[in-house]
Amino acid sequence: MEQPKGPLDCLDCDGQGHIDCKTCQSCQGAGDAPEGVMDVYCEPCRGDGRKYGEPCPACEGTGFNRERLEEYRRALAKRVAAWQQ
Numbered sequence: 001m002e003q004p005k006g007p008l009d010c011l012d013c014d015g016q017g018h019i020d021c022k023t024c025q026s027c028q029g030a031g032d033a034p035e036g037v038m039d040v041y042c043e044p045c046r047g048d049g050r051k052y053g054e055p056c057p058a059c060e061g062t063g064f065n066r067e068r069l070e071e072y073r074r075a076l077a078k079r080v081a082a083w084q085q
Helices: 066-084
Strands: none
Touching: none
């Protein structure tokens, strides 16, 4: 498993929001359409280069760790309240 991208990212899916994310076989992960096709991007993956599996059950597809996100929101609300005084 890769290192999460940020302090609020879900640890189960590395902030991706999906499990079983695979490289698109149509474009080999490039996101470009095959040569000779009029579209600018790969249609099966919509230019992302990846095919996504099921949403992550831990974060429900958001990519964020809910507990840490709630802690951050509470801390932010306290700071805003302190600034408003």
